[in-house]
Amino acid sequence: MPQAKPIESVPPADAALPRAAEPAPGIPRYLQETYRWAYLSEAWRRVLDRPSVVSAILWGNANRLMEAAIAEFAPGAHVLQTACVYGDFSPRLARRVGAGGRLEVIDVAPLQIANCRRKLSAYPQVRLRVVDASRHDGEGYDGVCCFFLLHEVPEDYKHRIVDRLLASVRPGGKVVFVDYHRPRRNHPLRPVMRLVFRRLEPYANALWRREIASYAARASDYAWRKETYFGGLYQKTVAVRRGQ
Ligand SMILES: C[S@@+](CC[C@H](N)C(=O)[O-])C[C@H]1O[C@@H](n2cnc3c(N)ncnc32)[C@H](O)[C@@H]1O
Numbered sequence: 001m002p003q004a005k006p007i008e009s010v011p012p013a014d015a016a017l018p019r020a021a022e023p024a025p026g027i028p029r030y031l032q033e034t035y036r037w038a039y040l041s042e043a044w045r046r047v048l049d050r051p052s053v054v055s056a057i058l059w060g061n062a063n064r065l066m067e068a069a070i071a072e073f074a075p076g077a078h079v080l081q082t083a084c085v086y087g088d089f090s091p092r093l094a095r096r097v098g099a100g101g102r103l104e105v106i107d108v109a110p111l112q113i114a115n116c117r118r119k120l121s122a123y124p125q126v127r128l129r130v131v132d133a134s135r136h137d138g139e140g141y142d143g144v145c146c147f148f149l150l151h152e153v154p155e156d157y158k159h160r161i162v163d164r165l166l167a168s169v170r171p172g173g174k175v176v177f178v179d180y181h182r183p184r185r186n187h188p189l190r191p192v193m194r195l196v197f198r199r200l201e202p203y204a205n206a207l208w209r210r211e212i213a214s215y216a217a218r219a220s221d222y223a224w225r226k227e228t229y230f231g232g233l234y235q236k237t238v239a240v241r242r243g244q
Helices: 029-034 042-048 051-057 062-070 089-097 110-119 155-167 190-200
Strands: 078-081 102-107 126-130 141-147 169-180 222-229 234-241
Touching (some): 042 110, 062 089, 062 169, 062 222, 062 234, 078 089, 089 102, 089 110, 102 110, 110 126, 155 169
Parallel strands (some): 078 141, 141 169
Antiparallel strands (some): 169 234, 222 234
């Protein structure tokens, strides 16, 4: 396990970004406008990319949620991870598929792919590419892992990403979504999360109103199951493609 280092100082929100906020080619608008500081800034990456920070952001549930996602994939499987994740999620998933499996990691941000490449250099079974998950055209995967990506994208992207990922697994293969979910009515963090969403995560609230399956154009081609965690604040939704 990587050791968490203390956070010395928090950089300004525009640290390590071009002074004039020019749109970067290929990077979706929502990412540049809403999450620029979190994913397109090297200074912020250094702050955020620690298991302890990821754990704090997920109220101590990161390990449990990562385990729940990773357990869905069998050793030897060919798995697609649809976006980089801060902390040690990808090395854990790489160890799970093992030397006999294959892990492909995509992300739309070159900075994130470069960072993840460093973390995965010890795993020859891993391949990384800069690709937008809503345009990814691979097929035949045993599994796809979509870990906390959907809540960060606008509704049209949610539809496109869900459809693309569902289409990319073989019959019998599965897509695993781990993300936010509507917490129970008296959940003590409900007002806090509402505020966080309003301030920082404008596309997350939709997952309190809609099931992930409802974004799929061909939902009935898949068998769906869902588990919730931490009073309903988080979900794991799994879609298994029908047929063998
Ligand atoms: C998986 S999500 C959130 C993960 C979580 N908050 C964490 O701890 O890292 C963050 C990643 O999604 C990537 N991303 C956003 N939109 C994307 C898209 N359309 N296709 C692929 N990657 C995308 C961002 O560049 C970022 O690296």
